[in-house]
Amino acid sequence: MQMLKDRILKDGMAIDNNILKVDSFLNHQVDVKLLNEIGKEFKRIYEDKEVTKILTIEASGIAIACIAAQYFDVPVVFAKKYSGNNIDKETYESEVFSFTKNQMYNIKVSKKYLNPRDKVLLIDDFLANGRALLGLGDVVRQAGAEIIGAGIVIEKAFQKGRELVEKDGIRVESLAIIEKMDKDLITFKN
Amino acid sequence: MQMLKDRILKDGMAIDNNILKVDSFLNHQVDVKLLNEIGKEFKRIYEDKEVTKILTIEASGIAIACIAAQYFDVPVVFAKKYSGNNIDKETYESEVFSFTKNQMYNIKVSKKYLNPRDKVLLIDDFLANGRALLGLGDVVRQAGAEIIGAGIVIEKAFQKGRELVEKDGIRVESLAIIEKMDKDLITFKN
Numbered sequence: 001m002q003m004l005k006d007r008i009l010k011d012g013m014a015i016d017n018n019i020l021k022v023d024s025f026l027n028h029q030v031d032v033k034l035l036n037e038i039g040k041e042f043k044r045i046y047e048d049k050e051v052t053k054i055l056t057i058e059a060s061g062i063a064i065a066c067i068a069a070q071y072f073d074v075p076v077v078f079a080k081k082y083s084g085n086n087i088d089k090e091t092y093e094s095e096v097f098s099f100t101k102n103q104m105y106n107i108k109v110s111k112k113y114l115n116p117r118d119k120v121l122l123i124d125d126f127l128a129n130g131r132a133l134l135g136l137g138d139v140v141r142q143a144g145a146e147i148i149g150a151g152i153v154i155e156k157a158f159q160k161g162r163e164l165v166e167k168d169g170i171r172v173e174s175l176a177i178i179e180k181m182d183k184d185l186i187t188f189k190n
Numbered sequence: 191m192q193m194l195k196d197r198i199l200k201d202g203m204a205i206d207n208n209i210l211k212v213d214s215f216l217n218h219q220v221d222v223k224l225l226n227e228i229g230k231e232f233k234r235i236y237e238d239k240e241v242t243k244i245l246t247i248e249a250s251g252i253a254i255a256c257i258a259a260q261y262f263d264v265p266v267v268f269a270k271k272y273s274g275n276n277i278d279k280e281t282y283e284s285e286v287f288s289f290t291k292n293q294m295y296n297i298k299v300s301k302k303y304l305n306p307r308d309k310v311l312l313i314d315d316f317l318a319n320g321r322a323l324l325g326l327g328d329v330v331r332q333a334g335a336e337i338i339g340a341g342i343v344i345e346k347a348f349q350k351g352r353e354l355v356e357k358d359g360i361r362v363e364s365l366a367i368i369e370k371m372d373k374d375l376i377t378f379k380n
Contacts, residue, residue: 029303030252030266032259058249062220063256063266069222076220076253113219 001041001175005188007034008154014181018156026125026153027060032067038175039068042123042151045173046072049148051121053077053114055136057107064153065123072121077114079107079136092142094135099128107135114143122150127174130161137170149173156181157189191231191365195378197224198344204371208346216315216343220253228365229258232313232341235363236262239338241311243267243304245326247297254343255313262311267304269297269326282332284325289318297325304333312340317364320351327360339363346371347379 013021025031051072056065057079065076081096082105091108098105114120122136133150140147149171155162157177165172179189203211215221241262246255247269255266271286272295281298288295304310312326323340330337339361345352347367355362369379 023300024302028267028270028300030256030259030268032256032264032266035256036260059252059268059270062249062252063268066220066222066225066253066256067260069220070226070257074222076222077218078220078249078253080218080249110213110218112214 001038003034003037004153004176007031008176008178009186012186014183014186017180017182020154020156020178020181020186022125022154026064030063032063035064035067038064038153039071041175042068042121042173043071045151046121046148049121050119051148052117052119053145054121054123055079055109055114055140056123057081057132057136060125061123064125068123068151077109079109079139081105081107092139094138094142096131096135097129098131107132107139109139109143111143114140114145116144118143118145119148120145121148122170123152124150125153127152127155127161127165127172128159130159130164133161133165133170133172134168137165137168151175154178191228193224193227194343194366197221198366198368199376202376204373204376207370207372210344210346210368210371210376212315212344216254217250222253222257225254225257228254228343229261231365232258232311232363233261235341236311236338239311240309241338242307242309243335244311244313245269245299245304245330246313247271247322247326250315251313254315258313258341265303267299269299269329271295271297282329284328284332286321286325287319288321297322297329299329299333301333304330304335306334308333308335309338310335311338312360313342314340315343317342317345317351317355317362318349320349320354323351323355323360323362324358327355327358341365344368
């Protein structure tokens with residue numbers, strides 16, 4: 001998606017060969033107009049698929065998922081993150097390892113909001129190591145629902161996320177795919 | 191806002207005289223169509239005011255703020271929550287006490303995304319004790335920006351939030367104001 005790649009080049013900051021800051025339009029300040037174009041693009045990609053729900057993960061995913069949901073005309077469910085082991089019978093839960101924070105956390109979705117008839121599109125801001133996406137997929141399968149695929153804003157192709165997620169049987173569509181990066185240098189694959 | 195009050199009566203759950211669960215449409219599953227109507231209503235209320243930015247707080251505020259921002263045609267900034275004392279020179283920070291979690295946390299906004307020319311609308315899901323809203327107002331004032339007012343989805347009128355926030359000089363507009371509640375009983379004031 002050219003508009004997104006242009007924006008990443010203009011306002012994104014590659015801190016090193018691993019961390020890309022997009023706080024000025026995606027993760028802290030949010031450019032809602034750009035999100036509208038991102039939402040339309042996800043809809044274009046998944047146009048021939050029936051989607052009944054969008055599932056994302058707090059916090060940054062919420063903005064993207066809610067704006068995109070307007071084009072799919074479906075509700076959003078956002079998984080909640082927590083640390084600790086307070087297993088709740090009323091929720092689907094999955095363990096996710098965060099490489100950014102170097103710690104394990106859990107994601108939790110109430111059983112009320114996913115059911116076996118749901119066809120779920122997973123949406124997230126980044127795909128890097130894929131752990132968050134695998135956790136969301138796990139939650140959907142626990143509910144007996146169908147995973148339609150994933151819509152990712154920015155993929156880091158030099159990490160293992162896509163490989164792991166595709167091996168798990170999940171279709172991955174990323175709007176900007178970064179092949180490599182370093183301080184002040186970003187190269188796209190798509 | 192009648193549509194919102196009807197929805198609270200239909201799908202909200204008063205657990206006791208203090209806790210209202212609106213997880214089915216606002217705080218976990220998100221009814222984006224309802225958020226569109228909420229966004230339009232905030233715009234109607236603040237129509238005669240210039241707004242350059244919407245400020246909210248993660249996580250639940252993000253959905254409401256981003257959908258509403260489409261009607262104001264402005265970016266959203268969401269304050270990040272964290273515990274601990276890692277004061278960052280590059281951020282505006284404020285301490286907030288959470289009565290729900292009975293603990294102090296900090297909110298943080300990068301100095302890059304609020305400036306003295308900003309006219310800021312604060313948006314949040316609930317107004318109860320008012321601490322989150324006072325923290326957001328504090329952050330706006332640290333930036334030298336102007337607080338236009340607050341747009342709240344659900345206010346608990348039986349708590350002290352409005353009194354404290356208005357005493358702080360912030361205009362408060364709430365779309366549903368709960369006068370009292372208890373298990374299976376919700377009475378609105380507006």
